[in-house]
Amino acid sequence: MLNIQDLLLELDGWPLRYDLQVQAGEIVAIQGIxxxxxxxxLNLIAGYLTPDSGTIAWNQHVLNDLSVEQRPVSMLFQDxxxxxxxxxxxxxxxxxxxxxxxxxxxxxxxxxxxxxGVDEHLNKKPATLSGGQRQRIALIRTLLRPEAIVLLDxxxxxxxxxxxxxxxxxxxxxxxxxxxxxxxxTHQEEDVARxxxxxxxxx
Amino acid sequence: xxxxxxAYSFVLGLTVLSFYGLISFGNESLDTSLLQDSYFxxxxxxxxxxxxxxxxxxxGLAIPIARALYFLPHLPYKKLFLAFCLLCFVTPTxxxxxxxxxxxxxxxxxxxxxxxxxxxxxxxYGMSGILIAHVFMNMPLAVRIIYLELQSIPETSWKLASxxxxxxxxxxxxxxxxxxxxxxxxxxxxxxxxxxxxxxxxLALGGGPQSTTLEVAIYQALKYDFNIPEALTLAWTQxxxxxxxxxxxxxxxxxxxxxVDSSRxxxxxxxxxxxxxxxxxxxxxxxxxxxxxFVSLIPGLLDSxxxxxxxxxxxRAAAVSIGLAIIAATLAMSIAYALLHPIRQAAMGAKLKxxxxxxxxxxxxxxxxxxxxxxGLYIFxxxxxxxxxxxxxxxxxxxxxxxxxxxxxxLKPRLLQFDQQYNRxxxxxKLNRRTLWRIEWPFxxxxxxxxFGLVLVLALGDVAIFSIFGTTEWTTxxxxxxxxxxxxxxxxxxxxSFILLILCALFLFLLEKLVHKKLALRPLMNQKLxxxxxxxxxxxxx
Numbered sequence: 222m223l224n225i226q227d228l229l230l231e232l233d234g235w236p237l238r239y240d241l242q243v244q245a246g247e248i249v250a251i252q253g254i255x256x257x258x259x260x261x262x263l264n265l266i267a268g269y270l271t272p273d274s275g276t277i278a279w280n281q282h283v284l285n286d287l288s289v290e291q292r293p294v295s296m297l298f299q300d301x302x303x304x305x306x307x308x309x310x311x312x313x314x315x316x317x318x319x320x321x322x323x324x325x326x327x328x329x330x331x332x333x334x335x336x337x338g339v340d341e342h343l344n345k346k347p348a349t350l351s352g353g354q355r356q357r358i359a360l361i362r363t364l365l366r367p368e369a370i371v372l373l374d375x376x377x378x379x380x381x382x383x384x385x386x387x388x389x390x391x392x393x394x395x396x397x398x399x400x401x402x403x404x405x406x407t408h409q410e411e412d413v414a415r416x417x418x419x420x421x422x423x424x
Numbered sequence: 425x426x427x428x429x430x431a432y433s434f435v436l437g438l439t440v441l442s443f444y445g446l447i448s449f450g451n452e453s454l455d456t457s458l459l460q461d462s463y464f465x466x467x468x469x470x471x472x473x474x475x476x477x478x479x480x481x482x483x484g485l486a487i488p489i490a491r492a493l494y495f496l497p498h499l500p501y502k503k504l505f506l507a508f509c510l511l512c513f514v515t516p517t518x519x520x521x522x523x524x525x526x527x528x529x530x531x532x533x534x535x536x537x538x539x540x541x542x543x544x545x546x547x548x549y550g551m552s553g554i555l556i557a558h559v560f561m562n563m564p565l566a567v568r569i570i571y572l573e574l575q576s577i578p579e580t581s582w583k584l585a586s587x588x589x590x591x592x593x594x595x596x597x598x599x600x601x602x603x604x605x606x607x608x609x610x611x612x613x614x615x616x617x618x619x620x621x622x623x624x625x626x627l628a629l630g631g632g633p634q635s636t637t638l639e640v641a642i643y644q645a646l647k648y649d650f651n652i653p654e655a656l657t658l659a660w661t662q663x664x665x666x667x668x669x670x671x672x673x674x675x676x677x678x679x680x681x682x683x684v685d686s687s688r689x690x691x692x693x694x695x696x697x698x699x700x701x702x703x704x705x706x707x708x709x710x711x712x713x714x715x716x717x718f719v720s721l722i723p724g725l726l727d728s729x730x731x732x733x734x735x736x737x738x739x740r741a742a743a744v745s746i747g748l749a750i751i752a753a754t755l756a757m758s759i760a761y762a763l764l765h766p767i768r769q770a771a772m773g774a775k776l777k778x779x780x781x782x783x784x785x786x787x788x789x790x791x792x793x794x795x796x797x798x799x800g801l802y803i804f805x806x807x808x809x810x811x812x813x814x815x816x817x818x819x820x821x822x823x824x825x826x827x828x829x830x831x832x833x834x835l836k837p838r839l840l841q842f843d844q845q846y847n848r849x850x851x852x853x854k855l856n857r858r859t860l861w862r863i864e865w866p867f868x869x870x871x872x873x874x875x876f877g878l879v880l881v882l883a884l885g886d887v888a889i890f891s892i893f894g895t896t897e898w899t900t901x902x903x904x905x906x907x908x909x910x911x912x913x914x915x916x917x918x919x920x921s922f923i924l925l926i927l928c929a930l931f932l933f934l935l936e937k938l939v940h941k942k943l944a945l946r947p948l949m950n951q952k953l954x955x956x957x958x959x960x961x962x963x964x965x966x
Contacts, residue, residue, distance in 0.1 A: 269848060289851040296852050301845055306867050315863075316853035366853075 223266070223370060223402055228275035230265060237261055241421060245280070245369070248396055248403040250413040253423035259406045260299070262423070263372040266404070267296045279370065295368035297376050302359035303347040309358055310343040316366045326365060333361040333395075337388060352379035357388055364395045371396060373405045377412055389415040431762035436785060438825050442797045445804025446656050458657045468661065471637040474551060474626075475619035478558035479612045485559065486566030486611075487604065489710045492703035493567070494574040495695050499707055506571070507933065509564030512714055514878055515928055516885025517624040518905045520557055522921040523717030524548065524629070526724055526914060528556070533720055553629035558622065562615045564714060573607045574600065582692055613673045617666050621793050624887045624902075628909065638662040639795050643891070646799045659796040666791040671784075718925060724918025737904060738920050742927065745884055745901040748816070752823040753880035757872065759824065760786075760831035767836065768843050783836075787829035794826055798892040815893040822889045827879040834875040838868050877935035881928045901927075 228239040237258040243249050251259050264270045266277055268289040277284045284292050295316070303312045313334070314325045334340040337357045339350075347355055356379050363371060376392065377385045393416045396403045405416055413420045458464045493502060512520075527533055528548045538546040548556070581599050590598060623639045630636055636644070638658050645655040695703070730738070763786040770779040789797070801818060805811055811818075842864055850860055865872075887902050894903055901924045908917035 267852065269851075290854045294852075298848065298852075301849060304846060304849070304863055304867075307863060315855060315859070318854070 222280065223404075224276070224278040224281075225262075225266070226276050226278070228265060228272050228277065230261065230270060230272045232258075232261060239265070239275070239423075243402055243404065245402050246397070246400045247419075248393065248405065248417045250417035250420040251404055251406045251423060252408065252413070252420055257423045259423060260374055263296060263374055263404060263406060266292075266370065267294045267372055268292050293369040294372060295363050295366040295370070296372040297359055297363040297374060299374050299378070302363075303355055305346065305348050307346070308344050309339070309347060309350070312347065313343070313358060313362050316362060318367070329365055330361060333365065333391070334358070336391060337361065338384070353381065353384060356380060357384070360388060360392065364392060364399075364401070369402060371401045371403045373403065375406055375408070377407070377409070385412075386415065392416055428762040428765040431759045432766075432782075432785060434759060435763070435789060435825055435828060438797065438801065438821065439788065439792055441804050442792075442800025445800040445802070446652065446659065446796070448804075456657070458654055464657075464661075467636055467638055467641050467658070470551075470635060471620060471639075471662075472665075474554050474558070474635075474637065475616045475622075478555055478562065478619040479615040481555065481559045482562040482615050483566050483570075483608055483611050486563050486570055487608070488703075488706055489563075490567045490570035490574060491600075492706045493571050495692055496700065496703050496707070497692070499704070501711075505707075505711065506568055508714060509568045510878075511929055511932055512564040513561060513568075514881040514885070514932065515561070516881075516887075516902050516924055517557070517561070518628070518885070518887060518902045518909070519721075519921040519925050519928075520560055520717055521625065521628045522905060522909055522914070522917045523721050524553065524557055524560070525909065526918060527717055527720040528553070529914075533723075549629055549632075550635045554622075554625055554635060557625045557629055558615075558619045560714070560717065561625075562618060566611050566615065567710075569611060570604065570607060573603050577603055610673055613669050617669050617673075617791060620666050620669075621662070621791070623793075623795060624906075627887075628906070639793050639888075642793065642795050642799065643888075647891075652803075655799065659793065659800075662793050662796065663791065666793070670791040721918045721922045721925070724915045725922045728915035728919045730916065730919055734916055734919075737899070738901070738916075738923060741899050741901040741904040741920070742923055744898050745924070746927065748820055748823070748898075748900065749880050749884040752820050752827065752883040753876055755820070755824040756827045756831050756879050756883070757876050760828050760835055763828070763832055764836055764839055767832075768839055771840050772843055772847055783832070786832050789825045790829040794822070794886075794888040795892075797825070798822055798889045802892050811893065812895060815895055816898045819886070819889055819893045819898070822893070823883045823886050826886075826889070827882045830882060831875055831879050834871060834878065835868065838871040839864075842867050873935045877932045880931050884924070884928060884931070 222245055223241075223243040225239050225241040230237045239258075239262055241249075241262075251262065253259055261270060265272055266284075268284070268287060268291075272285065279293060303309070304315075310330075313330045314327070317323075317325045319325055331340060331343075334343060337360075339354050339357050339361075342350055342354060342358075347358070350358070356376065360373075360376050363373065363376075373392070377388055380388055389412055392403075392405075395401075403416075405412070407413065407416075493499060493505070499505075525532065525548065528535060528538065528546075530548075532548070535546060547553075577599060585595050585599050620637075621639055622637065623643070626635065626637045626640045627643070630640060638661060642655050642658045642662070645651045645658065763782075767779060767782045767786065770776075770782055801822065802811065805814075805818070846863075850863070855863065885902055886900070887906060890900055890903050894900065899907075901920060905917050905920045905924065908914075908920060
């Protein structure tokens, strides 16, 4: 379980407080008006921000003192998810700890790319793709990485309605199959309905 | 100890040892009586005067040329001109001096004409020669940087200005000047510091005690009089003035060392016919002025009947110079990368004071006079090691230290850009050092190799350090040219200068060409896609 308890962060003079429990394997949509601290919450969990007080625990292990690299988190940012100067496929293969016996799940990547309609672009540079294509590619890597907690910051913002539905259903399917715990920031009710088990509104 | 702290120890250690060498020698102290001597003030005055006039002329002439380049985007050979500007800035000083002497010296090609104009009073030796050489080397740098700044003016500003029907003066005041102002001031300070620390130009074209700068006076005090207290006083004066100015530069911003992209197609207001013609004439004149000293080497080269020993001496000196420069440049690039590690950390953590401090330490050799560093270290090492045997090692190490600031300044923006864009992502993906380097390398490769070429050429031109630590066994090409020129063997000096020039141009442009081949990235994944068509498509966007 992801347990966020009495978390406090003062940002630009404004105190932000969080109290949230998410069961392992649960998908929770985070909503709230702009500036309420949705992205800040994800950054706190991922370790990019340090809280002034309170704890973030995963399966009873406190994460507060762990660096970004040590936390069991895979995060999709609102932008800058891809290295522009290397190919899409090279981007997709990053973030997997490989050993002699463990390889990058290249087939899963290709299957996902084909399902989401970006398989034609695997050898291109991200700069040549549209915003929606880039977002789907980043989404594939974020979901397929072997991390227990997945944080998605407006993952479908740049997608057209048809692709949006497809990507949302794929996200839920992947997360449930792999038993991932997902926090999803979105403004759209349809995303909540398609992907999330429940929603939390920050005030 | 981590590698980057070792790099800081190296750059700081060299300076500390140099000053320790000067201070501790025979318990000598500063010669404060020198501060009451008119000799001191005449040297200081001349140093300041020549640096100030050189800086003002360089920037003043650069502005109209850069504007001509900016407003006439289709000028022929513009990209070549900008590349040539870089070559002029980094060309070893002795090439420029030899070229200028062949052009404007006692039997120079233009001297009869200049004598007619000046009623037989023309003399390249003294203030006029120093200024011409300084402007020749620094004005092209100013052209490049100002042109780059002009390119950063948003298209929308020009469109708005034209929509508001602003006249030329208002256009300049409202659109161009805000961009040019800071850069011009920074350039003035930067060129002032470079000319303030100038050694070879003043040594070769100074022509006597009337035209001596602090750097040359330090050299003379040590090399001829072995007057340590005087040298120390002069060295501290130089360091305080140059350091103060450098402090000002770093407080108010930094010059952009980005590469020039001359192909950007931005909408600009159309100039009138007269203005276009004037710009074209200025561009043509700039080409001629910059080419003349180099072209004037050719007759000497053709006339020179090099003897076999001369050919052997030049070939050997060229080989030594290339070898030394490659080692110094490789070391400088590695150390600069290591020095930038904590600077990047400080930038990411928004620790501005720490950032400034680290950068000041990393680039402080820009203001530490090469002569002071060399002589101090020489005195420190003299009782400790056999300099005759090990001197060449210190030629390399000091050259490395002196080109590090250029490497740091050029690499920093690209690495900070990488961090700004990708640090969060790289951390999120938990990339190890090796993978991170494999991602980072293609991102910085272009700048890295171009910078390598730049620092290599800078190291190739060293005279000051070699004059202290060098031995005849390891004579470098610039030192050989200096030898020829001081014994009035201008034909041999021209031939050797021409070879050095070709080497510089080759290194500078070969590396840039190599970069533009856009070598395919090493695949990061274990499994490659075999579709050749897709491969080609991917490579075109490197």
